Amino acid sequence: MSDQIHIQLDLRHHCIESDIKALYNRKVGQYFKTEQNRGRLEVEIELLKTVLETFDFGRLRSAYPELAGKSDCSVAICLAKPNDLVIMIDDNPIVPLWR
DSSP: OOSOEEEEEOOSSSOHHHHHHHHHHHHHHHHHHOSTTHHHHHHHHHHHHHHHHHBOHHHHHHHOGGGGSSOOSOEEEEESSTTOEEEEETTEEEOOOBO
8 A cells, every 4th residue: 555545534414434435436436437546546445445344333433423424524534554544533543443
């Protein structure tokens, strides 16, 4: 994976899990529609897939109400280096809760 990946989420209308699923599907669609940025898209798709398979979304939504949706907070998934995955809520890092 790349040195630094930052994927911005929009939780105004969806919870973290729904937004990541939608974003994953959009990125896969982009991958097959264009050859531009394919390397970057591959990395982002793989990261989103890993997040969907390993995060405990129920516990995350309970522990951090901002992740349950209807939130104007700035939320992002960041990977600074391999195995250093964090969720940023308004520039505050939180360690993901795993299944």
